[in-house]
Amino acid sequence: MSDRLSVAKTYKLYIGGAFPRSESGRSYVVRDSKGGFLANAAQGSRKDVREAVVAARKAFGGWSGATAYNRGQVLYRVAELLEGRREQFIAETAASEGIATKKAQSTVDAAIDRWVWYAGWTDKIATVLGASNPVAGPYFSFSVPEPTGVVGVLAPQASSLLGLVSVVAPVIATGNTAVVITSQDRPLPAITLSEVLATSDVPGGVVNIVTGRTAELAPWLASHADVNALDLAGAPESMRAELEGAAADTVKRVLRARATEPDWTAQPDMSRLRAFVESKTVWHPMGV
Amino acid sequence: MSLRRFLHGLPGVDQVGVEQRAAGLATRSIKKASKLQAIDTAIGLVDLTTLEGADTVGKVRSLCAKARRPDPERPDVPRVAAVCVYPDMVATAAAATAGSGIDIASVATAFPSGRSTREIKLADTRFAVESGATEVDMVIDRGAFLSGQYGRVFDEIVAVREACGQAHLKVILETGELVTYDNVRRASWLALLAGGDFIKTSTGKVSPAATLPVTHVMLQAVRDWHTQTGEHRGVKPAGGIRNTKDAIRYLVAVNEVAGPDWLTSKLFRFGASSLLNDLLMQRRAQLEGHYSGPDYVTVD
Amino acid sequence: MWEYAPAPENRDIANLKPSYRMFLDGEFVEGAGEPLKTVNPATEEVLAEVSTADKNDVDRAVKAARRAYDRVWGKMPGAERAKYIYRIARMIAERARELAVLESLDNGKPIKESRDVDVPTASAHFFYHAGWADKLGYAGLGPDPRPLGVAGQVIPWNFPLLMAAWKIAPALACGNTVVLKPAETTPLTALVLAEIIQQAELPPGVVNILPGAGDVGAELVSHAGVDKVAFTGSTDVGKLIQRSLAGKGKKVTLELGGKAANVVFDDAPLDQAVEGIVNGIFFNQGHVCCAGSRLLVQESVADELIEKLHARVSTLRIGDPLDKNTDVGAINSREQLTKITELVESGESEGAEKWVSPCPLPDKGFFFAPTVFSGVSQAMRIAREEIFGPVLSVLTFRTPDEAIAKANNTPYGLSAGIWTEKGSRILWAANKLRAGVVWANTFNRFDPTAPFGGYQESGFGREGGRTGLEAYLDV
Incomplete structure (x- = not known):
């Protein structure tokens, strides 16, 4: 054992590309699966959620307007950086989730690969979901998928890294920006991921990460009028109906969660990409 | 140069939009009294035309008799607006219509192609007017227009206008050769700026001749000209308008695009030949309650 | 002056019957609800009495649809389903004139629109979707997409037959069965469509049509046996439905209001x-x-455009919906007329400049003269609220960015229009506008192959095209 005392990390929120503490000044203890102290995490408040939505909205124009090629490169860069910090994520995931190192390794590897999978989708989605519409008239009509806007994401509670990546990457791959409320009890990999995002090429505000009590924060996200869609992946089952109901006030798109958290190691399909895009149909006459 | 800037600065015409509007208005259902009124109006707007290489004095006299009294059995049928002939037939037509109030329109300016010298075109015009034409239907130089020599087209219209003296000038755009609606709009404004009293679609020698959407664009031009200058100018679709149904569609377009003020022979004409007999048959059908046949109208 | 003589379509063509019954499990039966009287909005006369469903009828219909789904329709090969749907398309076309006249009588829309738009497009929707029934594996939603089950569908009064077609055709093509509630004020053409469905020999229960008011719709969408809810109507009701279905796990698509x-x-x-x-x-x-x-008009052409617009609107012919020359028909109901009137009054009191078409209006019936407000600002109610009537609010802008900012400054996002001859500007604007349908140098074009639906509070899900199939498949 080294006799040098290690420098402990302070875990903060990630909003608009910066790492603020909660405006509430609150923090909470994050423990490992055996109940040992891991760290203090910022306990975000509704005002932090509000700030995160503002940041996400501000970032939306630029991110949705970026070329799909550029978004693909940015997502791929995240995978690169994650790979570089693989060991750190394995350790944190193992600690957070109480899994063996070997399983943590495969989980982190899957998370890295997931970024690569979604990075490759950015410039395919319009081809696959878009269409040229053969309308019965002298018009050129085409449909393209466009990002829905600001998506509120309740990250999975159990799978602190792979689950998180599996829900955030598809949201931003199509050009949305995200406000993520992390796993309440396992927030540390998310915060470390935010450090990766901050040093990658993901523009500030595209992903905003708030740690804290899900039950406290989720209703504010669900009812926020400037949030366009809601991913209930990590919503407590008892709250899902209430959150979906709150989302109805501004006709948000809601991606519901299955009763139990899915196996995130399974190969994803397009459904999460489809969930947060809008089809836009454009018509123009054809004439001389 | 400024003429080019002006013409190219006119709002564009969307083909699909104008064709849809024309098709939409063409579904107006004109029945009963309004149909009879439309038929009589249409008869009074006809420039009864013969423009054949085979035209003879006899043919033109026969046409003029028809123009004066379209339906011999029904003296209440209005006379047509004008007869339209080649310059060498003007004198014949003028004599045959003397005292009727029917105008004599003559095509001129190396009709129908317009491919000759300015001198010949002006001489053609002067000859027609001196022979008794009260209206001259000139053709524009489409070659010059399509090659962007708008000044040349303009100057020629001005020169012909001058050669016309008191005669009214109709400027044939030959829209079938201009092809696009943008060109039709530009040529319409060019002709109006140069002093044409009427803008006319076609010679009848080129297909397509008059169409409803082309006429829409030209009606918009005279309407907008009126808005801007307060002056009324006329429109004459010619060629291909063969039956009453078509004619009524044109009248609806006049009524709703330019406005009811244009439903007069001073501002709207049909360049047609076979149309008149169909109008007469339909008129009888309206009045008699059964359909008429071609043997009951005169073939002239 | 040349006045056009009246050219009315013969109302006998509608084959109007004194009473209509709901269509449940393949039969026309009396509903247990309070019968409704549907009114011709152009004359205020009662057209027919229509039986309505009660709670128990809704339950019976959903159960019939479930039986039909389980026993027949859900497992029928797509190619066979297709042939039934093609039959419907053809039979609508065969009875087009009857349907058009009936639609104009019941709804108040001009016959030229019911004849040239509503009915042919309804037929086209069935024809288009029929072809999908055995090709769903090619829709890009996985190799073997499955139907959802029973679809509960609630449609509005503005395009009664066409909305029924938009709802029923994709549902059937994807292998679902249907319980549909037409709007209270316009139930008739949907019930003739039921007749067509019966004549096309669709198995009983595959399509059920239950007239009634909002309570029947609420009963239908919340019924536990309904797997899929599709609603077209106001944003307010859409929100209520979305809220009421929260946590129920039903697939929902909403096509709501717009501005x-x-x-x-x-x-x-x-x-x-x-x-x-x-x-x-x-x-x-x-x-x-x-x-x-x-x-939204650029200030440099605003005066010229508004002058042309006033002249053009003055030529619109308002009156008898059955007259083939009528351009603007009757407002669908007294209630809607009151709402329009109230919003127009707000426009005046908030200081917008009102111009009303000088066209004469009929003495009776629900009519409202085409109205154009200029000098409108974004803050006025007439710029923000959906009027759902012949009332236009004119605002101006100076730069393209300002145009987009104002266009997008609404919680709605259903459609938008762009008028410019410059191609690159069209594509720029189409990209920036937050709306599900963007018409450039045209407006109000609809086609079964072209997805339709909104952003934000205009709803979610699409109707038409490959994208529209997703709403009726378990993917």
Whole structure:
């Protein structure tokens, strides 16, 4: 054992590309699966959620307007950086989730690969979901998928890294920006991921990460009028109906969660990409 | 140069939009009294035309008799607006219509192609007017227009206008050769700026001749000209308008695009030949309650 | 002056019956609800008495649809389903004239629209979707997408037959069965469609049509046996439905209100823009969720455009919906007329400049003269609220960025229009506008192959095209 005392990390929120503490000044203890102290995490408040939505909205124009090629490169860069910090994520995931190192390794590897999978989708989605519409008239009509806007994401509670990546990457791959409320009890990999995002090429505000009590924060996200869609992946089952109901006030798109958290190691399909895009149909006459 | 800037600065015409509007208005259902009124109006707007290489004095006299009294059995049928002939037939037509109030329109300016010298075109015009034409239907130089020599087209219209003296000038755009609606709009404004009293679609020698959407664009031009200058100018679709149904569609377009003020022979004409007999048959059908046949109208 | 003589379509063609019954499990039966009287909005006369469903009828219909789904329709090969749907398409076309006249009687829309738009497009929707029934594996939603089960569908009164077609055709093509509630004020053509469905020999229970008011709709969408809810109507009701279904796990699609901006740049083809504006707001009396109700015009051409617009609107012929020359028909109900009147009054009191078409209005019936407000600002109610009537609000802008900012400044996002001759500007604006349908140099075009639906509070899900299938498949 080294006799040098290690420098402990302070875990903060990630909003608009910066790492603020909660405006509430609150923090909470994050423990490992055996109940040992891991760290203090910022306990975000509704005002932090509000700030995160503002940041996400501000970032939306630029991110949705970026070329799909550029978004693909940015997502791929995240995978690169994650790979570089693989060991750190394995350790944190193992600690957070109480899994063996070997399983943590495969989980982190899957998370890295997931970024690569979604990075490759950015410039395919319009081809696959878009269409040229053969309308019965002298018009050129085409449909393209466009990002829905600001998506509120309740990250999975159990799978602190792979689950998180599996829900955030598809949201931003199509050009949305995200406000993520992390796993309440396992927030540390998310915060470390935010450090990766901050040093990658993901523009500030595209992903905003708030740690804290899900039950406290989720209703504010669900009812926020400037949030366009809601991913209930990590919503407590008892709250899902209430959150979906709150989302109805501004006709948000809601991606519901299955009763139990899915196996995130399974190969994803397009459904999460489809969930947060809008089809836009454009018509123009054809004439001389 | 400024003429080019002006013409190219006119709002564009969307083909699909104008064709849809024309098709939409063409579904107006004109029945009963309004149909009879439309038929009589249409008869009074006809420039009864013969423009054949085979035209003879006899043919033109026969046409003029028809123009004066379209339906011999029904003296209440209005006379047509004008007869339209080649310059060498003007004198014949003028004599045959003397005292009727029917105008004599003559095509001129190396009709129908317009491919000759300015001198010949002006001489053609002067000859027609001196022979008794009260209206001259000139053709524009489409070659010059399509090659962007708008000044040349303009100057020629001005020169012909001058050669016309008191005669009214109709400027044939030959829209079938201009092809696009943008060109039709530009040529319409060019002709109006140069002093044409009427803008006319076609010679009848080129297909397509008059169409409803082309006429829409030209009606918009005279309407907008009126808005801007307060002056009324006329429109004459010619060629291909063969039956009453078509004619009524044109009248609806006049009524709703330019406005009811244009439903007069001073501002709207049909360049047609076979149309008149169909109008007469339909008129009888309206009045008699059964359909008429071609043997009951005169073939002239 | 040349007055057009009345040219009414013969109302006998509608084969109007004194009473209509709901269609349940393949039979026309009396409903246990309070019968409703459907009124011709152009004359205020009662057209027919229509039986309505009660709670128990809804339950019976959903159960019938479930049986049909489990026993027949859900497992029928797609190619066989297709042939039934093709039959419906053809039979609508065969009875097109009857349906058009009936639609105009019941709804108040001009016969030229029911004849040239509603009915042919309804037939086209069935024809288009029929072809999908055995090709769903090619829709890009996985190799073997499965139907959802029973679809509960609630439609509005503005396009009664067409909305029924938009709902029923994709549902059937994807292998679902249907319980549909037409609007209270316009139930008739949906019940003739039921007749067609019966004549096409669809198995009993595959399609059930239950007239009634909002309570029947509420009963239907919340019924536990319904797997899929599709609603077209107001944003307020859409929100209620979305809220009531929270946590129920039913797949939902909503097609709600709009406040579309129709943006005219200074280089627009002005005459066609005027036509597009007129079509955008006066088509179907403005009872169109995607109506171009906010005209945004570049200041440098505003005066000229508004002058042309006034002249054009003055030529619109308002009156008897059955007259083939009528351009603007009757407002669908007294209730809607009151709402329009109230919003127009708010426009006046908030200081917008009102211009009303000088066209004469009939003495009786629910009519409202085409109205154009200029000098409208974004803050006024007439710029923000959906009027759903023949009322246009004109605003101006100076730069393209300002145009987009104003166009997008609404919680709605169903449609938008762009008028400019400059291709790159069209594509730029189409990209920036947050709306599900963008019409450039045209407006109010619909086609079964082209997805339709909104952003934000205009709803979610699409109808039409490959994208529209997703709403009726378990994917």
